Amino acid sequence: MKSKKVVSLIATAALAFGIISGCSSSKGGSSGSGGKQVIKIATQSPLSGGSATLGEAIKLGAQLAISDQKKAFAKKGFDLQLVPYDDQADPKKGVSNAQQIGSDKSILGVIGHLNSGVTIPSSEIYEKNQLAMISPAATATDVTDRGLKVVNRVCARDDFQGPAGADFAVNTLKAKKIFVIQDKTAYGSGLAEAFRDAAKKLGADIIGYEGITVGEKDFNGVISQAASKKPDLIYFGGVYAEGGLIIKQARDKGLDIPIMGGDGLDSSSTVQIAGDSVKNVYLTSVAGDVTKVAAGKKFVDAYKAKFGKGVESYSSYGYDATGVLLKAIMSAIDKNNGKLPTREAVSQAVRAIQDYQGIINKVGFDNKGDNKFAKVYIFKFDKAAYPAVQQKAISK
């Protein structure tokens, strides 16, 4: 009996100390290299799970922006650092991370999240900590409609992207009968709903509105249903993992009609999964084609050189969002006579930004935190290659 108890005690102690020793060295000092004051920027995006490709892009974009501006901050006596957090696309994890981010006083701003479902609860914590958040990708209307002071985004809202897609589908592609599929996530449903409502208003006939299960590989049932109803266009609200397969399986069923999706399809993985079937696929994205402008080409090259992979849709927005944040921090530093500004000052400075020249488009926040200059871009895949060809840019 006695020995059992001792064993269990030792086992527990070993486990606990194992835990502890693991993070004993993780104590972040408040002074960085060369006695400079540390300014940290946190990113929160899914680095694991089904949308990791997109989450990773945000992180890398931010990383590039920070390494670009490290010198400028060093001149002022600050050491700029990035702390990436993995929210696993899980609201609970996001909130818990947000608490940790909030408690690290050297963090002056957050870039993230990818998913609106995670952004909404986490931003409540940022608000309490007066910590500025700029999302490159959360498109749900609720993100900014709650009127939080610290919440901003550089991308367009669902109620802009969805209708813009609907407009293109109905008026440009002349689709009369549209079949809508969505992935039953906050992102996919939000977008698909906005698209559906707008398309209805424009006079299109929505002949089906079906949900699929994220993580599955066989969508033939829904596609058969679609095929039998002979639509002019299929719209998919969701991300590439399912989108790519839906495109492929629809083509296998002889559906050579245009298929349209949102920014969740704006990834190299879509092409990888769908292969040649990706031809005649349209997508709306809140991020434009970076290669269209000179600054963008430079960005693409720098990104490739640094990380060894091509840009994804949100790479540039991750970069821009970080750029906006850093600009705000810089101006807050200047206002504070070169000393470390407060979080409050930074979040005010972020909201005050009216005219920041990003890689593709400008950034300027309205009183809710939405980007006044946000645009929606329409792309089309002509061949099995990423990125797709930009067709049109739509402003508000």
Added chain:
Amino acid sequence: MNVLEVTDLTKKFGGLYANTNINMSIKKNSITAVIGPNGAGKTTFFNMITAVYKPTSGDILLNGKSLVGLKPHQVTKFGIARTFQNIRLFHDLTVLDNVLVGMHHHLKSNWVGALFQMPRTRHAEDNAKKEAYQLLEYVGLADLLNESAGNLSYGAQRRLEIARAIAAKPKVLLLDEPAAGMNPKETKKLTDLIHDMRSKLDITIVLIEHDMKLVMEISDYIYVLDHGEEIASGKPDDIRNNPRVIEAYLGKGAVANG
């Protein structure tokens, strides 16, 4: 007076008859043995009485009330407790807790009472524990009250099963091969215990047993089953000399030769 009346009890598994038209009348405060070769359907018979199996046809009456269609725990409440051929104790519970579980149906305590530590519940629990301890003393396991039941020796486990069964305050106690695996000394003590239970606790006992010495010594009345059918019944002496019984046990030749 008969406590337990079984009439035309039949159990069919698929196309196989495990018990066919069994009739028994068991007198109050008697010791009755059910014997028969392996596979004669003795345990099936016990299982029907305790509602583990539902009879295909026939009736079981306890003090005139039918038990057919009841759930096993209801049968216990009516006053039948049992032990098992392959011992079924609550291995991870202590010896005393095992006995306490036996008192489940007549223990006046419910979970609301337990939550709020109501005096009535507490009182009932205290008394139950004392009673359980006395039962352990009775079967000779009092020293082991805090031991896990699974750690007991074979003989002790058998006795604990009996203690647990009488904790349910049954009118009829069914013992399924209580002496299996016991040495002669243990068997002797078991015999004493069974006798004592009958005389002191006013319990009617029905037992399945292969140890003929024990059966002959202890029983008031014996039923013999073979191939699911009742082939003989009577006092020990009658059964000892019954040719059908000898045939069942030793085969046809045995009778012809003898």
Added chain:
Amino acid sequence: MRKLVDLFSQNKKAQLLLFIVYVAVTSLSLILAQQSVVAFLLLLFSILLLYFLKLNTKAKWIIGLLIVAVLIPFSASQGQAYESYMDVATLVGIYCAMALGLNIVVGFAGLLDLGFIAFFAVGAYTYGIFASAQASKFLHFGHFPLSGESFWIFILIGGIVAAIFGILLGIPVLRVKGDYLAIVTLGFGEIIRIIFNNLDHPINITNGSMGIASIAPPKIFGIVIANASQFYYVALAILLVVIYIVTRLEHSKIGRAWKAIRDNEIAGQAMGIPLVKTKLTAFAIGASFSGMMGVVFAAKQTYVDATSFTLLESTTVLVMVLLGGMGSVPGVILGAAVVTILNLQVLTEVSNWLNQLNTNGVISVPDALSPAKMQRFIFGLLLILFALYRPKGLIPAKNQKYDANKLKKSTTKSMYVEPQVSNDKKASGGSEI
């Protein structure tokens, strides 16, 4: 050396002294260090030490409560990471209560439930729907959202609704046994999640995959509870109630009945235990703990959607129970604390640390191996190792010991008057073990 250890394990005063020194040092370091996860964890660890001290139960409870309710919040509040620590501590509380609920079902009653998180979801949605504008979308009377004061009633309502779900699930499901039960509950958990994720049409009850946002924070005496440090006390209070209920029930008639049917269903029935009723009580009570904490969770997050209630979550709670020790209340609490902290704090911290080393070029660990992504790997390994080498968990379940002397001095008259065969019980009972 061995003697010294023995001596120390006997000496109450020395133990107590060392314990006090330990607590003082860790809480001081937590106060002085601006942000030290280590100090925080070490301070939490003191609870475990306390558990192994040779003190009487009451003293342990008082000391433990003082540490948990006063010392930890106080020491943590001196640093910047206050809210972060308290958030983790709140989640520890929530998961402890859930794990204790599951422990009733799995540990006591021996029913493997792989869909346990469904009840948490039920609780969370119950509060979420009525404490936000969501309810007005399908109810055409009453004013929604309900005010934050309703939170306190909703803790009860959430528990009751979850218990009802537990019974509804139990009635059909309990007809199957063992492995089948595991699969059916798993299926049921998934069904509940899918339904919550889809129930925005035909009637919009849960707002589907968009989730329910802007859930009213609780209010008491006009004070709005919005910070993790405040939720901590709510969670703690409920957890204490849960612990009280669990320990009381464990040593009551129903607790014995649960364990009896776990050990041997057929013998349990033969001893007069109504099988279905007993199992259903286990399901209902276990579920109600989960439901109560679901309410707290919804209020804390101010947002609920179905992504928080996946199968991985059910398994996480199961890991807690198994790691701590099935059927062991202190074990399960420890298991829940270890897993939650591991998940939320340690893995994240280690990943961040590795990442820092990566960016500074000290070492190069590929992203794929980041510990934060290894949750399944770690859980899987823990499950296998514990099942193989320590199936009874960190703190194995212990049976309540009875004092023979107390039971001997009987005042009541029993029907079993004099022991007959107990004369030579040594020979027949004890010696053969």
Added chain:
Amino acid sequence: MLAHIIQTLPQVIVDGLTLGVVYAVVAIGYTMVYGILELINFAHGEIFMSGAFIGTTVLLILSSVGFLSSVPAILAFIIIIVIASLATGFLGMGIERVAYRPLRSAPKLITLITAIGVSFLLQDIVRFIAELKTGNYIVSAPSLFNDKIHLKTSAILPQFGDALFKSSFLVVLIVAIIMLVALDFFVNRTKWGMAMRAVAQDRETASLMSINVNKVISVTFFVGSALGGATGVLFMIQYGTIDPYIGFILGIKAFTAAVLGGIGNIRGAMVGGLLIGFLEMFAAANLSTLTHGAFGAEYKDIFAFAILIAVLIFKPEGLFGKAVVEKV
């Protein structure tokens, strides 16, 4: 409404058959292990997934060395499926040896929990190998059989629409049928199959009859896992994209199929798999038509689980199983 359902029926049957045979072969893996050990091998879905990944790896290696262009696709396919099934067969044996055998006398709950542990472990190991190699754990493979086949079902009955499928469907179907027939032969006609059935009946008696029980169990795991791995390859061939999490939900559905057919009964598992595959496809295609839009395709999984629960409640022994009476 009915016209629409009839019209899509040929296509639904073709698609349901594809998914159904995948379920059926995976279900057999569950049923074999359950029949012999009374253990739900939770990790079986992950063995299926591992098979898919091993197959993809072999395929990618073959295509990178230019092997694919020089030989017919069917030969490459045979090489891939053989390698994958051998590898997963040994994987299954190894899992049994390490994680299940030491626990054979332990309570079932514990074994079930290790099985869940193994399943998590495999998911993550495959995930980080895939991620290390490709930077993304969703892996796509080049397709081997891409010809489209047009089945003129409308010629049979004018109400029918036509069905379209890829040639990979035929490969999947034929290989699955070959595997099912071979297995049936193996279990019912060979010495090992007889030993397996004997061990499933009564382990102790079998061991008295000089059957090496451990060896038989190992063989069972090998055969079941090899089938699972081969099915993974079929899945990869048919759908082209895999990730480390495909095994879990598919495993549960395949288990549902095994239960539906009567667990322990190999032919039952086949029928159950086909039935579940077809019902799922039918639900996805027709639920919203049937309920006038109240419930859409997103409810199809509820459909599958509801069937499982209903079967377990009303006919726990399954459609083809025999009721077991517990010996008291």
